[in-house]
Ligand code: AMP
């Protein structure tokens with residue numbers, strides 16, 4: 442039975458990024474760039490003014506002086522007129538520096554005078570000038586393949602006129618719940634049923650990372666229904682099932698996947714919760730079979746499935762960072778000698794994280810999952826963690842890193 446990191450590594454070794462598509466820039470945010478982008482021109486494209494002021498010859502301004510103003514250059518204008526000795530051209534931010542000028546004097550450092558403009562302080566050569574290519578040189582790689590397209594990257598691509606950009610395809614992920622006890626959300630159901638909440642939680646988790654969830658419904662606890670629905674699920678880029686994965690009389694997920702030719706890579710992981718998680722591949726397609734308890738489903742998705750889906754969609758930062766937090770309550774292992782993921786609430790005080798037990802750690806208790814900001818990873822070699830000790834945590838969502846101070 443693999444340990445947590447081994448299982449995660451084994452999964453990742455069987456995952457390759459999906460294909461590439463071109464999308465319009467307004468739809469490219471949060472996608473992952475699939476090719477290196479080289480600058481098609483220098484940025485800035487021309488040497489220009491960094492301030493509203495006067496384009497001058499610095500040698501004319503060694504001491505306080507009055508210069509004759511011979512022209513005006515707004516942003517967007519092209520200058521042909523030269524700045525002659527003893528003269529200045531009024532210039533706005535971004536306008537190209539006129540020939541002859543080698544500095545800009547901000548308007549705040551000048552005074553109007555009857556004969557022109559008075560320059561109060563000495564002016565250094567190149568002052569307030571932005572040089573052609575000082576940001577980016579033509580041909581330079583501005584964004585490498587694998588870049589996450591945040592507002593900054595979108596702005597960079599837009600500044601080079603990229604209307605369409607190559608990005609990795611979003612993964613279509615089939616979600617199949619299994620179990621006769623389940624009723625669909627919104628359906629009229631009898632009292633002995635429970636609502637299929639796992640599918641909705643997985644749907645949200647897949648959307649959160651930019652995947653396209655594809656709900657397959659519920660497979661009844663029969664071989665035939667599993668065969669039909671799992672076959673359908675294998676048409677997606679990846680398949681996630683919940684429940685029916687142990688070795689109970691009515692656990693059909695694993696035998697039917699085997700019948701369908703899936704190669705099983707592991708059927709248990711040495712973690713708590715989530716021990717009965719299994720992973721298989723068929724024709725290169727990953728199949729994650731998660732345990733059915735809602736908390737186990739969510740935690741195994743976060744810890745084992747999420748990195749794989751991120752890799753499929755071209756992300757390079759796929760493993761959650763571990764943060765250190767000081768415990769403010771004790772944490773006791775639910776299963777000794779095994780890596781435990783425990784639900785903790787996290788507070789940020791003076792720039793440091795403090796974690797406390799979010800409540801009952803039983804996998805049947807969903808309320809504790811709702812209260813949790815993070816999972817504490819309690820390592821194999823220690824079973825009791827006392828208040829004051831440091832533990833390592835994985836935050837559960839992006840929002841959780843924006844804790845109130
Ligand atoms: P199993 O893995 O089939 O033994 O299921 C474990 C537990 O998870 C059972 O109590 C199920 O009722 C519950 N469960 C299974 N599937 C779902 C689901 N889709 N939504 C909510 N709870 C579920």
Ligand code: MG
Nearest residue numbers: 619620684685
């Ligand atoms: Mg079941």
